[in-house]
Amino acid sequence: MKKKTIVYGNGQYARLIHQNITDQGGLEIVAFTADRKFVTEQTFRGLPLVDFEEVEKIYPPDEFTMLVVIAFWRMRNREVMFNKAKSKGYSLENFIGSGVIVPSDLIMGENNIINEGVILGPFGRLGDNNMIRPNTYIGHNFKIHSHCYVAPGCNIGGGCEIKSLSFVGIGSTLRDRITLERETLIGAGSLVLQNTEPWSKYVGSPARKMGEHAETGIAFG
Numbered sequence: 470m471k472k473k474t475i476v477y478g479n480g481q482y483a484r485l486i487h488q489n490i491t492d493q494g495g496l497e498i499v500a501f502t503a504d505r506k507f508v509t510e511q512t513f514r515g516l517p518l519v520d521f522e523e524v525e526k527i528y529p530p531d532e533f534t535m536l537v538v539i540a541f542w543r544m545r546n547r548e549v550m551f552n553k554a555k556s557k558g559y560s561l562e563n564f565i566g567s568g569v570i571v572p573s574d575l576i577m578g579e580n581n582i583i584n585e586g587v588i589l590g591p592f593g594r595l596g597d598n599n600m601i602r603p604n605t606y607i608g609h610n611f612k613i614h615s616h617c618y619v620a621p622g623c624n625i626g627g628g629c630e631i632k633s634l635s636f637v638g639i640g641s642t643l644r645d646r647i648t649l650e651r652e653t654l655i656g657a658g659s660l661v662l663q664n665t666e667p668w669s670k671y672v673g674s675p676a677r678k679m680g681e682h683a684e685t686g687i688a689f690g
């Protein structure tokens with residue numbers, strides 16, 4: 470029997486993805502958990518909300534799975550929360566939304582959230598904890614490492630590689646066989662024609678480098 474799932478997160482994206490799951494199915498969410506400092510009420514979206522510090526006492530990892538849902542405001546937090554959930558021994562779910570094209574040969578890790586209408590080409594590899602938002606096309610032979618965020622409506626040509634903790638802004642295009650190095654930020658609506666450097670920000674068409682963020686990681690606002 471499929472296990473019931475706890476969502477780790479009670480922010481904007483936890484709300485959004487929980488609504489997607491409610492509408493599209495695939496997982497049975499029974500509770501939310503968040504770090505104690507973010508728990509100000511006992512329920513969230515009509516379900517119990519418990520301190521992450523004690524979640525395993527109420528929802529043991531051998532009986533429940535977890536889905537970590539965190540936005541992109543501080544990209545490095547995505548990896549931190551994923552590792553915290555793993556360190557408690559939880560198996561993490563993947564959520565595949567309605568109408569996603571998932572090739573039968575896809576090699577995929579855990580805690581990936583792939584939203585409605587995404588098309589993944591064949592011979593692809595997806596690591597852990599990536600979020601791919603609606604209506605994005607990712608061509609054949611892709612390799613997406615872990616903790617990345619790909620915004621809605623992107624077009625990613627065949628043979629592209631996106632290294633961990635990268636962010637691809639809404640409506641961007643990557644030419645085929647492009648590599649985004651670790652913690653690349655691609656601004657909204659960009660056209661990427663060349664490989665990137667790690668910890669760097671690119672915008673425009675064609676995309677040009679406009680900054681670096683090696684110390685802070687990718688952070689918005």
Ligand SMILES: CC(C)(COP(=O)(O)OP(=O)(O)OC[C@H]1O[C@@H](n2cnc3c(N)ncnc32)[C@H](O)[C@@H]1OP(=O)(O)O)[C@@H](O)C(=O)NCCC(=O)NCCS
Nearest residue numbers: 602620621637638639655656657658659671672673674679
């Ligand atoms: C790239 C980005 C992070 C830059 O933000 P920022 O550092 O605050 O930069 P600013 O808004 O101060 O803009 C700095 C300059 O870059 C330009 N610029 C910013 N974003 C740009 C973009 N996506 N494409 C082209 N030029 C851009 C601005 O016009 C400005 O130019 P100027 O100095 O000639 O006036 C931001 O604009 C962006 O694209 N964020 C991604 C949004 C997104 O995709 N969200 C997903 C929602 S699901």
